[in-house]
Amino acid sequence: MxxxxxxxxxxxxxxxxxxxxxxxxxxxxxxxxxxxxxxxxxxxxxxxxxxxxxxxxxxxxxxxxxxxxxxxxxxxxLIPGTPFEKGMTRQLMQMIKLYIELPARRLFPGVFFGGKNSDAAVDEVKPVLEKGVRALNTLGRFDPYLIGAGPTAADFMLMYSLDLAAAVAKKTYDWDMLADITGSKALLDRLNEDPIAQRIAEEKQAQMAAFLSMRG
Ligand SMILES: N[C@@H](CCC(=O)N[C@@H](CS)C(=O)NCC(=O)O)C(=O)O
Structure with missing residues (x-):
């Protein structure tokens, strides 16, 4: 197994x-x-x-x-369709990783872990996130899922990246990132309503305190 x-x-x-x-x-x-x-x-x-x-x-x-x-x-x-359609899903997966998750992650220490983010990191991350937001608006259909009628691997990457990036944007720049990605809030709500997602969220919540004390 x-x-x-x-x-x-x-x-x-x-x-x-x-x-x-x-x-x-x-x-x-x-x-x-x-x-x-x-x-x-x-x-x-x-x-x-x-x-x-x-x-x-x-x-x-x-x-x-x-x-x-x-x-x-x-x-x-989860990466369905023709070679081109698969390419579209893969393109979104890479955009989410490179221009949403990874730049936001640079600021996790100051936002989530009680550390301090350097001014340089704070200055460098915002323009990258702005490009990621622009790419999501250009490529995402949000109808109702990111790229089609059902969830793809790109939706799963989005739901576990955009929530964290939005928290980083709010705390660091007072920026409501979800408001700038049309349809993203409704999509995250839809994805998070799924019973599988809810079970995963409960397990995450149950481990959170132990995880934070381990880091602290
Ligand atoms: N590029 C990796 C990133 C995975 C990643 O960053 N995992 C985090 C936990 S969410 C980790 O292991 N962090 C420890 C570290 O960065 O050394 C992937 O796509 O799987």
Whole structure:
């Protein structure tokens, strides 16, 4: 059986988890926190979570794992359609990672973990997020899902990235980022209403206090 390594507060872990659950793929969770321990690095070369143990070996990097799942379990595709349509979903996945999640993540220490963000980081992140917002407005259809009638892997990346990025934008710049992405608030509400998403959110909430005290 597939083994998903990670922990319930991790947004990347939850992107993979919701894909596994939505597709109905059997899997086990192995609770793991990021580290540079030798045994973990032998599974996840950079030491991050998530990582997926498959019958053929181990894969790290969320987009790689999502692609592996869709190719190995073609029912209920999360990167559906023609090569071009698949390209559109993949394009959004990359835009969300590179221009929403990663820049926002630079400011997590000051926003979520009681640290202080440097002025340089604060200045550098905003224009990148603005480009990400512009790309989502250009590429997203929000009708009702990001790119079509059903959720894709891009929706799952969005729901576990945009919530955090919006919190970063609000606290750092007093910027209501969701108001600037037409349809995004309704889409996040729709995605979060799903019973699978609610279960994942409950597990995240249950682990949150322990996670924050571990970091503090
Ligand atoms: N590019 C990685 C990012 C994963 C990631 O940043 N995971 C976080 C937890 S949500 C982590 O392991 N952080 C520890 C670190 O950055 O060393 C992916 O797509 O899976």
């Amino acid at each position: 597939l083994k998903l390594h990670g922990f319930a507060v991790s947004n990347y872990f939850n992107m993979v988890r919701i894909a596994l659950e939505t597709k109905g793929i059997p899997y086990e969770v192995v609770q793991r926190f990021p580290s540079q321990d030798e045994d973990w690095l032998s599974l996840s070369p950079i030491g991050k979570v998530p990582c997926l143990e498959t019958p053929d070996g181990t894969l790290a990097e969320t987009i790689v794992i999502l692609e592996y799942l869709d190719e190995s379990f073609p029912d209920k595709p």
